[in-house]
Amino acid sequence: MSDLLSVEGLGIAFGGIKAVNDVSFRVRAGEIVSVIGPNGAGKTTLFNMISGVYLPGSGRVVLNGEDVTGMAPHLLARRGLSRTFQNLQIFQSMTVLENAVTGYHLQERGPVLADLLGLPSSRRRARTADAGARRLLARVGLDRAAEREAGNLSYGSLKRLEIARALALNPKVLLLDEPAAGCNAVETEEIDHLIAEVAAAGVAILLVEHDMKMVMRISNHIVVLDHGEKIAEGNPAAVSQNPAVIAAYLGAENADG
Amino acid sequence: MSELLQFLFSGLTVGAVYALVALGFTIIYNASDVVNFAQGEFVMLGGMITWFAHAQGLPLPLAALIAIAVTALLGVAMNKLMIEPARGAPVVSLIIITIGASIFIQGGTQLIFGKEIHSFPAFSGDEPLRIGGATILPQSLWVIAGALVVYVALWLFFTRTLLGRAVLATANNRLAAQLVGINTSFVMTLSFALSAAIGALGGMLAAPITLTAYNVGIGFALKGFAGAMLGGMGSPKGALTGGFLIGLIEALTAGYVSSQYKDAAAFVVILLVLFFMPQGLFGRKSTDRV
Numbered sequence: 001m002s003d004l005l006s007v008e009g010l011g012i013a014f015g016g017i018k019a020v021n022d023v024s025f026r027v028r029a030g031e032i033v034s035v036i037g038p039n040g041a042g043k044t045t046l047f048n049m050i051s052g053v054y055l056p057g058s059g060r061v062v063l064n065g066e067d068v069t070g071m072a073p074h075l076l077a078r079r080g081l082s083r084t085f086q087n088l089q090i091f092q093s094m095t096v097l098e099n100a101v102t103g104y105h106l107q108e109r110g111p112v113l114a115d116l117l118g119l120p121s122s123r124r125r126a127r128t129a130d131a132g133a134r135r136l137l138a139r140v141g142l143d144r145a146a147e148r149e150a151g152n153l154s155y156g157s158l159k160r161l162e163i164a165r166a167l168a169l170n171p172k173v174l175l176l177d178e179p180a181a182g183c184n185a186v187e188t189e190e191i192d193h194l195i196a197e198v199a200a201a202g203v204a205i206l207l208v209e210h211d212m213k214m215v216m217r218i219s220n221h222i223v224v225l226d227h228g229e230k231i232a233e234g235n236p237a238a239v240s241q242n243p244a245v246i247a248a249y250l251g252a253e254n255a256d257g
Numbered sequence: 258m259s260e261l262l263q264f265l266f267s268g269l270t271v272g273a274v275y276a277l278v279a280l281g282f283t284i285i286y287n288a289s290d291v292v293n294f295a296q297g298e299f300v301m302l303g304g305m306i307t308w309f310a311h312a313q314g315l316p317l318p319l320a321a322l323i324a325i326a327v328t329a330l331l332g333v334a335m336n337k338l339m340i341e342p343a344r345g346a347p348v349v350s351l352i353i354i355t356i357g358a359s360i361f362i363q364g365g366t367q368l369i370f371g372k373e374i375h376s377f378p379a380f381s382g383d384e385p386l387r388i389g390g391a392t393i394l395p396q397s398l399w400v401i402a403g404a405l406v407v408y409v410a411l412w413l414f415f416t417r418t419l420l421g422r423a424v425l426a427t428a429n430n431r432l433a434a435q436l437v438g439i440n441t442s443f444v445m446t447l448s449f450a451l452s453a454a455i456g457a458l459g460g461m462l463a464a465p466i467t468l469t470a471y472n473v474g475i476g477f478a479l480k481g482f483a484g485a486m487l488g489g490m491g492s493p494k495g496a497l498t499g500g501f502l503i504g505l506i507e508a509l510t511a512g513y514v515s516s517q518y519k520d521a522a523a524f525v526v527i528l529l530v531l532f533f534m535p536q537g538l539f540g541r542k543s544t545d546r547v
Contacts, residue, residue, distance in 0.1 A: 051436065077438030089433035091426050102426045105419055106438040112447070115420035118413050126419050169437060 003062070004029050004204035005081075005173045010049055010059035011228075019045045020228045022059070025221075027173065027204040032195065034207040034215045036239075037225035038248060043208045044086055046225070047175055050206070051083045052076045064172060078106060080172030084162040084179060086208070092151035097130070099150050099161055100137055103168025104129035136164040141190065155182035163194065173204045180211050192218055216240065224248065259390030264512035265505065266388075270397040270466065271480075272504020273404035274300070277459030278481025279488065279496035280407055281452040287415075287428045287491050288448035290348050294355045295335065297478025298362040299456025302328045304469030305366060307461045308375040317377065325457045331362070332453025336446050344442075359474065366471040379465040400462045407455055408497045415493065424448060428491075476520075480507070483523040486530050489540025498538060502526075 006026040012019055020042040027033045035043050048054040050061050052073040061069045063079055071079075082103075091099050108129045109115075114122040137143045140160040145153060150161060163179055176195070180188040188211060196218055199205050209215050215222065215236070222239040224232040226248040232239055239245055278296055285293045303324050310320035339354050380399055385392035415421040426434040427444045434441050460469065460477070467473070484503040488495025503523050511519035530537060 053432070073432070073435035074438050074440050077436060083436060089430055089436065091429040091433060094422075094425065094429055098422060098425075101419070101422060102434070102437045102439070105423050105426075109419055109423075112420060115418040116414065116451075118410070118418065122418050122420075126417055129419055165437060 002029060002065075003027070004064055005050070005206065006062040007046075007050065008060045008062065010046065010056050010061065012045060012049055012054060012057040018228050020049065020225075023223075023225065023228075023230045024059075025223045025230070025233060027206050027221075029172075029202045029204050030199050031220045032199050032205045032207060032218050033221045033223060034209060034219040035223045035225060036209070036212070036215060040227075041225040041248075042228040043225055044177060045228075047083065047177055047206075047208060051081060051175060077169055080169075081175070082166040082169040082171035082173070083175035084159070084166050084177055086177040086181070088155075088158050088162060090150050090158055090162060092149075094150055095146065096137065096142055096148055096150050096153065096161055097133055097146040100133035100164050100168055101126075101129050103136075103165040104132055106169055108132075133164075133168060136168055137161075139167075140164045140194065141187075156184070156187055159183060160187070160191070163191070167198065171203060173206070174198065175206045177208045178210060179207070180209060180214055188214060260512070262389050262391035264508045266391055266393040266397065268505035268508030269501065270393075270400055270504070271507060272484075272501035273397075273400040274459050274463045274467070274477065274500075275480045275484045275503050276404040276497045276500025277407060277455055277462075278477050279485035279500040280404075280411060280493060281456045281459075282481060282485040283491060283493055283496045284411070284424075284448050284452045284455070286485075288424050288444055289340075289351070290428065291340070291351045291355065292482065292490070293449075293452065294352065294478055294482075295359040295362060295474075296452065296456055296481060297474035297476065298359050298366075299328050299332065299453045299474075300460035300463075300477040300481075301366065301469065301471065301474035302331065302362070302453075303457030303460025304464035304473070305370055305375065305460075305471065306457070307464060308377050308469060309370060311377045312375075317380065320377075321461045324461050325454050328457035329450045329454040332449040332451075333446055335453075336449040340445065340449070341442065359478070363471055363474060370471060372471060374468050374470045376465060376468045394466060396462070396465045400459075400466070403458060403462045404497065404500070407458065408493060411493045420447075480504075480523050483527045483530075485537075487526055487537055489537025492537070492539040495537055495539035 003026045008024050010023050011021045037043055049056045052071050055070045060067055063081055068076055108125040110122055110125050137146055140163055142160055159179060159182060166174060180191050192214060195205060219236055222236055223230060224239060224245050231244045231248060232242045278300055281296045285291055306324035306327050307320045310323045311317055335358050339358055340351060343351060343354060379396040381395040385394055415425060423439045424444050427439060427441045431441050480503055484500035485496050487502055488499025506522045507519050510522040
């Protein structure tokens, strides 16, 4: 299958410190690739460069065959890239349903004038978006909270709301930053299934996650970062046996001894 | 009794204009957290351009449409030339830029149209209608209807259309809005265009009653701002209610206290709101999380 996302020699420095340095990997359609590494390894920074939040200092991001390095986030979204955040980017004072509906903005938006005049076609599109958003909320188990103000939800629920909103974009590439953080075991398993389902539909998934059991269970391929550099990659079995990875996670002394 | 009714009528008339100004504030504030102090100039331009176009021999409805369209374009230009280049600046800096824009527009208007006070004929004649011993001008009904229609249209826009929700989403969390594919700089441009058009509509409707000149904008901006604050910044319902309340308070102060104090009334209201009810009547509590 073709590469939907390919990251080539990506790097960025903040005040002389190389937060990410020369990282390359690719994600094919239907594949789940996880990026792991100790805290501060540069995982979220990598995500921010891929999704257009940070401008990369070096390297390229290729989305579905097109060089999209440094492209504005809304244009990336229009090309099929969607993401969630480790520390959540939710529309706090809007309802859960309204949050999910914004994800439909791209698919269902029509002529500006139609919306300004409130034409029937515009109302119809808004209703389609509402119905789609409700279906997605049901899929992540938030249908009963649809009318609540998002700011009042628990962290775990907000995580799932963010996933629903990201899915509403109907993405080709989905970046998930710690989707299971703050979720209990049952919720984590539900998110597992959801991710597998989305991948099975042909979406390329790039995942950052601290829950190693989950990572080992669902990943096709794992990329390991430490101090901003890629120190290993491979399938879950190979990565978990890799001495450099063990050293990075446990500290150098343990690995030596 | 008929005296009170008369004060109420005049309060509702100016209140409708303030409500339109406040609704204009609301749109830009909703998209950007910026209070646009040039909002009053949009009102002034609505009146001035209508007068000018009408004086050139154009029929009044056409002159009014031109005024609204030109003012909307000026709103877009203001966003593109003054606000957008300063993107990333703190909101306070942007607000100060809007004050600069207001002074600039006022100066430009004075150069082009002069310092004279102007007017044009009322839409449905000047014969006052008698209701319960008091009188109201047909033009007042136009202004009040204008405010109500704009309010309903905005309410539908923000709650029933995806574009309206995109505007609210942009205000709520700009980064998240971009990530779901919302072009936030387009949303800003649209907000300035809408705001300017609504301001111009207000100015055009009010000019036959209040008359217009290059320097009437500031007064409208301050009263409209008071209305928006009283109603709760960002809420269309608040803007409508607040605008009408300020108009009524002003008219009752002028009637029962002294017309010398009528302008002070709006500012007393601003102070009281800031001291005792910073969220206004319908404003949302700010829930900043760290």
